[in-house]
Amino acid sequence: MDKKGIKAILHMEPAGQEVTVDGWVRTRRTSKGITFFELNDGSTIKNLQVVLDEDFPRYESVVRDIATGCSVSVTGTLIPSPAKGQQVELKVSGVTIVGGAPPDYILQKKRHSFEFLREIAHLRPRTNSFGAVARVRSAMSYAIHTFFQERGFLYVHTPIITGSDCEGAGEMFQVTTLPVDKPPTHEGEVDYTKDFFGKKASLTVSGQLEGETYACALKNIYTFGPTFRAENSNTSRHLAEFWMIEPEMAFCDLTLAMDVAEEFIKYIFSSILENCPDDMDFFDTRISKGVVGNIERIAKSSFKRVTYTEAVEALNKAGVDFEFPVTWGVDLQSEHEKFLTEKVYELPVILINHPKEIKAFYMKSEDDKTVKSMDVLVPRLGEIIGGSERESDYDTLKDRIAACGLNPSDYWWYLELRRFGSVPHAGFGLGFERLIQFVTGMQNIRDVIPFPRAVKTLEF
Numbered sequence: 428m429d430k431k432g433i434k435a436i437l438h439m440e441p442a443g444q445e446v447t448v449d450g451w452v453r454t455r456r457t458s459k460g461i462t463f464f465e466l467n468d469g470s471t472i473k474n475l476q477v478v479l480d481e482d483f484p485r486y487e488s489v490v491r492d493i494a495t496g497c498s499v500s501v502t503g504t505l506i507p508s509p510a511k512g513q514q515v516e517l518k519v520s521g522v523t524i525v526g527g528a529p530p531d532y533i534l535q536k537k538r539h540s541f542e543f544l545r546e547i548a549h550l551r552p553r554t555n556s557f558g559a560v561a562r563v564r565s566a567m568s569y570a571i572h573t574f575f576q577e578r579g580f581l582y583v584h585t586p587i588i589t590g591s592d593c594e595g596a597g598e599m600f601q602v603t604t605l606p607v608d609k610p611p612t613h614e615g616e617v618d619y620t621k622d623f624f625g626k627k628a629s630l631t632v633s634g635q636l637e638g639e640t641y642a643c644a645l646k647n648i649y650t651f652g653p654t655f656r657a658e659n660s661n662t663s664r665h666l667a668e669f670w671m672i673e674p675e676m677a678f679c680d681l682t683l684a685m686d687v688a689e690e691f692i693k694y695i696f697s698s699i700l701e702n703c704p705d706d707m708d709f710f711d712t713r714i715s716k717g718v719v720g721n722i723e724r725i726a727k728s729s730f731k732r733v734t735y736t737e738a739v740e741a742l743n744k745a746g747v748d749f750e751f752p753v754t755w756g757v758d759l760q761s762e763h764e765k766f767l768t769e770k771v772y773e774l775p776v777i778l779i780n781h782p783k784e785i786k787a788f789y790m791k792s793e794d795d796k797t798v799k800s801m802d803v804l805v806p807r808l809g810e811i812i813g814g815s816e817r818e819s820d821y822d823t824l825k826d827r828i829a830a831c832g833l834n835p836s837d838y839w840w841y842l843e844l845r846r847f848g849s850v851p852h853a854g855f856g857l858g859f860e861r862l863i864q865f866v867t868g869m870q871n872i873r874d875v876i877p878f879p880r881a882v883k884t885l886e887f
Contacts (some may be wrong), residue, residue, distance in 0.1 A: 432470035439505060441515040447502045448475065448517065451553060452495055452770045454536045462490045466501065469552075472559050472705050476508060476516040477501055480534075489522060491744065495530030495535055496553075541874050548878055548887045550637040556714065559706040560875055563699060564863055570698035571651060571672055574691055580647045580674060585634030590626055591837050597630035598658045600667075630655035633856065635673050635840055636789070636841050639817060642675035642852055643844050649674040651859075661882045663871040666860060668880035675854035681791075681799040681816040684853035685777050688803050688812050691732045691857075692775075696726040707866075715868020720806055722866060730775040733767070735759075735797065739777070740780055758785045764802075764809030788831040789816040792823070801855065808865045814855025821845035 430447045431439075439446075450468035451551040457463075460481040465474035479490065493499065500523045508516040533539075534553055544551040551557045572582070605611065611618040634650040641648045650673045658665060674691075676684065700707060700723060707719055711719040712760040727780050734743075742753045742763055749758045759778075768776050780797040783790075790798035803812035828835045835842065836882045863875040873879035878887045 434471035498531035585637040670859035718868035761809035
């Protein structure tokens with residue numbers, strides 16, 4: 428007799444099969460000498476109803492000890508369930524209480540706010556919402572790897588500690604072994620030659636630059652790992668530590684990169700709908716009505732490709748009083764992006780050719796004013812992917828680095844890629860937590876990562 432997960436048990440035929448199942452008690456009730464308790468093991472959002480008759484040996488003491496939150500191992504026979512919404516239930520023949528739970532166990536059968544649950548992040552995976560988020564997050568991780576692996580991309584691990592700033596924004600966490608109260612100095616400045624790495628080091632904001640080095644040798648690669656931003660933004664959309672997916676493709680232009688990005692989004696959404704139906708039904712019913720229909724439509728849509736200039740013209744023609752006025756050269760806000768997808772085009776949009784001044788140094792110039800960039804915009808969110816064709820000319824890239832106020836010598840190795848067999852190449856980045864937030868309809872990004880790291884937040 429093998430132990431089985433509850434997800435598998437709920438799909439078994441109730442033909443008197445004997446099973447053993449482990450899990451945690453969610454609720455317990457007694458009626459007419461019979462005790463029912465709901466058991467969950469995390470394999471599914473659904474519980475298994477377990478039935479304990481009063482003729483069970485030591486019935487009173489067992490029932491007394493089976494409390495909400497305790498862990499148990501139960502053996503019994505599967506029988507048809509008369510209850511609505513479940514096919515089978517388990518009639519107990521043996522039960523072992525593995526770990527008890529006191530009466531003051533926090534997660535009793537009542538609703539708790541997400542704000543409160545963030546204070547008990549060690550227990551919140553036991554709730555329906557966070558168990559569902561964890562399963563969707565796992566399934567999406569698998570789908571991401573599957574998408575790239577099936578298409579011949581190589582998975583590359585880029586460094587977490589770096590000496591360069593990919594985005595050029597300077598919002599990086601410093602890594603040092605120097606005494607912070609009295610660091611060594613030289614000519615009035617901190618002497619980083621005395622530091623562990625011999626120079627100033629930070630946590631990475633992106634694996635893109637290192638990813639490009641491997642794309643320029645192995646053609647198609649992707650990274651999927653943690654990144655960090657020391658951005659003092661205490662909002663529902665920002666984290667200090669988050670995960671990024673970043674493919675880089677050699678012998679690739681902006682058009683091909685757009686094709687891959689569109690195919691990628693559709694694949695992930697279709698995979699989640701197919702493999703997580705119960706969890707997605709929960710999110711659609713209890714968290715954000717319409718979230719399933721939205722990602723179904725995106726998975727079946729043809730993305731509209733629009734230039735930044737065309738988008739600005741469309742927004743200005745709309746006659747809408749936006750909170751942030753729209754003029755050519757501004758970075759479009761989420762209100763503009765959602766308006767484009769929901770009102771103007773009524774489709775997912777790939778916005779291309781942004782003004783050079785609002786984009787990063789590594790993007791290839793389209794003309795004197797714009798670069799070969801792309802932002803993938805989806806209804807109800809706005810931007811979900813950002814990417815570009817990368818500058819492949821040595822002199823042009825060097826001048827651009829300097830024009831952005833960065834030191835070309837810090838990027839010597841990145842520049843050398845343009846000297847030795849340079850090729851057109853392109854890629855994009857996708858914030859994993861933003862993607863999960865969009866798919867699940869969860870309102871705060873801190874609720875789609877197991878242990879959120881944000882401003883003034885470093886618990887657990």
